[in-house]
C-alpha cells in the first residue's frame with residue numbers, strides 16, 4: 001500500500017488516542033464540502049454517541065460552535081489546499097484543542113501545514129480508486145467509529161471499496177447511450193435541477209453548484225427530495241429538466257416519492273438509480289454509504305458530455321481564481 005493509504009491509518013490512530021471523542025465536524029467549501037457530507041451522513045447514521053456536524057468553512061468560523069474543543073475531531077478538505085476560509089478553520093479548530101484531519105491533493109499546501117494529520121489523495125473525477133478522497137473518507141470515518149465505538153462495518157466497507165473501480169467503469173460504460181442523448185437534448189436548457197437525499201445529497205448539491213453553475217453557467221439548484229413537496233415542486237412542468245438520484249437505504253423512500261410526482265408532470269427527467277450499481281451484494285447494509293462516490297463520478301461523465309455538446313469546457317471560469325472575492 002502507498003504512503004497515501006498509511007495516512008488514513010495514522011489519522012484513525014490519532015483519533016483513537018484522544019481521551020474522548022464527543023463530536024465530529026466536517027468542514028470545507030464547495031465541492032470539497034459536498035464530498036465531506038457523505039462522511040457526516042455516515043457518522044450521523046452510525047454513531048451511537050458521537051455527534052456530527054457539517055459546515056461550509058466560513059459558517060464554521062462564524063458560528064464558532066461552543067462545543068468545539070478537545071473532544072472534537074475536525075475533518076477538513078481543500079483540493080487545492082489553499083482555500084483561505086478552510087485553512088483558517090483548520091487553525092481555529094486546532095487552537096481550540098480539536099484533532100484536525102485534512103484531506104488535500106497538494107502536499108505542503110497551507111491546509112496540509114495547518115492540520116495535525118493530512119490525508120493526501122489522488123484525483124480523477126471520472127474514476128473511483130482507493131487512493132481517491134471519497135473512499136479514504138469512508139475508511140477514515142468507519143475506522144474512527146470502529147476505534148471509538150466498536151462499529152463493525154469497516155470490513156464490509158473495505159471489501160466493497162476494493163471493487164469500486166471496476167464498478168464505476170461498468171456503470172459509465174452502460175450509461176454511454178444515455179449520456180450522449182442527455183447531453184444533446186440538454187445543451188440549450190437554461191435551467192436544470194438536481195435532486196437527491198440521504199447519503200447522496202452532497203452529490204446532488206455538488207452537481208448543481210460546481211458543475212452546472214460554476215463550470216457550465218447553467219442556472220440550477222439542488223433540491224432535497226424530502227423538501228421537494230414543500231415549495232420546489234411548484235416549478236415542475238413538462239419542459240423543466242430534473243436529474244433525480246435514487247439512493248439506497250432508508251432515504252430511498254424520499255427519492256421514490258419525489259420521482260413518482262415528478263414523472264407525472266415533467267417529461268425531462270434523468271433518473272440515476274443506485275440499485276443498478278450492485279453494491280448491496282458487495283457491502284450489505286453499508287452499501288448506501290458508498291453510493292455518493294459512484295453518483296459523483298457518473299454525473300461527471302454526464303457533465304463532460306454536456307460541456308462538449310455546449311462547447312463550454314468545464315475548466316472555464318469568469319470570476320473564480322480570476323477576480324478578487
Ligand SMILES: O=P(O)(O)OC[C@H]1O[C@](O)(CO)[C@@H](O)[C@@H]1O
Nearest residue numbers: 030031032078079080081083210
Ligand atoms: O478548497 P478547494 O477544494 O480547493 O475548493 C476550491 C473551489 O473548488 C470547488 O470545490 C470546485 O471548483 C469550488 O466549489 C471551490 O470554491
